[in-house]
Each structure stands twice: as structure tokens, then as C-alpha cells.
Amino acid sequence: MKKKNILGVLPSYSAGGAEKIMLIYFSSIIKRPFSLNLFVVNKLGPFKTNIYNTIECSYKRFLYSVPKLLITIKKKNIEIIFSTFPHISIILLITKMLKLHNCKIVIRQPNMLSSSLNTSYKLKFIKFIYLKVINKANIIIVTSKAMRKEAYEYKLKKNKLFLLPNPVNVLKIRKKTVPRRTKGYGLKLVFVGRLSFQKGLDRVLELFSELNSIEFLIIGEGNQKETLKNIITKHKLQSKVSFYGFMENPYSLVAGADYFLLPSRWEGLPNCVLESLALGTPVISFKDVVSLKDFSHNIKNKTITLIENKNSLLKLLKKLKPRKDYLKPQLRKSLLTNPLNEEDYRNKLDKIILKSL
Numbered sequence: 043m044k045k046k047n048i049l050g051v052l053p054s055y056s057a058g059g060a061e062k063i064m065l066i067y068f069s070s071i072i073k074r075p076f077s078l079n080l081f082v083v084n085k086l087g088p089f090k091t092n093i094y095n096t097i098e099c100s101y102k103r104f105l106y107s108v109p110k111l112l113i114t115i116k117k118k119n120i121e122i123i124f125s126t127f128p129h130i131s132i133i134l135l136i137t138k139m140l141k142l143h144n145c146k147i148v149i150r151q152p153n154m155l156s157s158s159l160n161t162s163y164k165l166k167f168i169k170f171i172y173l174k175v176i177n178k179a180n181i182i183i184v185t186s187k188a189m190r191k192e193a194y195e196y197k198l199k200k201n202k203l204f205l206l207p208n209p210v211n212v213l214k215i216r217k218k219t220v221p222r223r224t225k226g227y228g229l230k231l232v233f234v235g236r237l238s239f240q241k242g243l244d245r246v247l248e249l250f251s252e253l254n255s256i257e258f259l260i261i262g263e264g265n266q267k268e269t270l271k272n273i274i275t276k277h278k279l280q281s282k283v284s285f286y287g288f289m290e291n292p293y294s295l296v297a298g299a300d301y302f303l304l305p306s307r308w309e310g311l312p313n314c315v316l317e318s319l320a321l322g323t324p325v326i327s328f329k330d331v332v333s334l335k336d337f338s339h340n341i342k343n344k345t346i347t348l349i350e351n352k353n354s355l356l357k358l359l360k361k362l363k364p365r366k367d368y369l370k371p372q373l374r375k376s377l378l379t380n381p382l383n384e385e386d387y388r389n390k391l392d393k394i395i396l397k398s399l
Contacts, residue, residue, distance in 0.1 A: 048076040048122040055087025059313040060126045060152040083107045126150040135175040150183040157308035185311035186333035209387035210316035221371035223298035228255030232299035234292050234314045237264030242305035251277040261286045297321040298371045322374025345377045
């Protein structure tokens, strides 16, 4: 039986969680029920990889790439399109409504709509259009119970909605990882991710001026880096906050830290939390990250701590102590319960698509 052709549409190889999940799904062609193809709008970015059947472009905006995308769909006889970014999903759905293609459309939502598309007039407009067209999709993937609940509230069709958490390769992450800890006795916190408004670093940095014997390691790049540096300079935090830039493998620093701090304003299901827990590093985050409520076991045993506000965070950080083995940190056991590995994720998503289409 001939395999159906599926095309994933990726804006770039940027170091983001949504990009990582898309690349995980398309990274293996062994024993797959589909013929996999990937369309990358802009081939720049640290996640650049050599995935089979990839069409790489150099467009600055997705809209400019639409003519080539439509040609690719026709040339490769694409029957299914997979998208995980709202602005791309909107255009894919509208072009289908205009009968410019007749592909089945699978959409994975990367974030909570209510918060991620609500911080500017432009994003509010995208959200308005998205909610108008989203039910034209054939499959809608959400990554947490909170996202599913929100989808129901927005009247997304239940028969098209599927809950599929993000995968994490625990064995790969832990393999050859030797915990690395910066010098000094104090408490070590770590953050890994894009330096953007979403991640909320700007709302917690000033707290470090009220803390002693502490260091915050920030791993990642992004458009808020200069803003964060200005906050550090203003509050004279150079000895307490360190930037490490983008790291392809940040696992040693995460494993060596006392806690992973995620001060995000919103998230879908953060991959960084999965990876931190896989390395045995407890997580501190705000209750704004509602998807973490799915980790009831970790909340109960306090390996995930969800806090109300900045004052609560400050009180907590004043109480915390460094790990007992801070002089020679050892790799702690994984804190995850029944994690979904990458192969199982691909298989589950394949089955959802096959069953629904």
C-alpha cells in the first residue's frame, strides 16, 4: 500500500520547544506509515539538522513562502500538512478554504491561547482569526489538560481534539551527563530557554538584589537579552546572574544546579521542565504555567513547586539551601513518572493521524 505524503511546516531552526517537537516527529523515517517531508521557511538557526526530504528556504516571513509551499504541495503530492505555529496554521487553513490545496491539516498548539496571543493588538487579531478557522483543521493536538480545557471553552470540536504530551528522551539526556557546578557554596539556580517576554526573567531578576549566597545561570539567547542585562546593571547583580548563551547541550549545568527556575508568564508543556526532571533537578515555577498541574506526583513530593507571585518566590529562595553533595555533585535519579519517549510520541501521533484521517 502506497504511503501518504505528510509535510511539516517549520518557520526556522530556532531553538524553541515547538521547533524541537516538530523535528523530533520528522527525524525518523524507520517503520513510519507516512512518507515524511519538511518545509523550512528560513533555514537559519541552531537546531539545523539533516532530516531526509527537507525543503529549505530563505524567506524572512512565512507569507512570502506560500507560493513555493503550494508548488511543493502539488509537486510532491502532499496529502497531509502538520503545523504547530498559529500564524502558519491560519494561512494553511485559509488557503485550503480558498481551494488552493486540498490537504488534511494537523495542528499542534504550542501554548495556551488565552495568554500567548493576548499581549499585543497584533496577537489578539491573530487569536481572533485563529479561533474563527481552527475548527476547519482535521486534527488539533494539545499538550496538557489545561490546554484541553481551554480548547473546550473556545468551542473547539471535541472529536478533533487530542491530548498528547511532549516527549523526553530520558536515557539520551542522562547518558554521559556529568553534573557541572560553578564555584562557591551558595544556592545555584538555572534557566534554559529563549530570552523573551514569555519567559518572565525580567520580572524576577531584581529579587536577586535581596538575596545572598546565590547564583542564577541563564542559558539561551533571545530578543530580551539587552533588557535583562540592563536590569542586572541597574541592580548590580553581575556577581549573582551569569549568561551562558545558547548551548546545544546544557544538561551538565542543569544537573549540577540545585533548582531549575522557570518564571514564565505562560507555557504549553515546557520541554525544559521535562529535561530538568529527567536529570533529577527540582523545578520552581509560577502558577501561571498551568500545564504543570498535570504533574500531580511531582507537586505532591515537592520536586515541582508552583508559587503565586514574586513575593512568594523571594520568601522561598531565602529558605532554600544548596544540595548536600554540592562539592562533588552526582547525577541524581530521574524525577519523572512514566515519561513519553520520542519513539512512542511518534507512534502515538502516527496512530492519531491514521485513525482520524
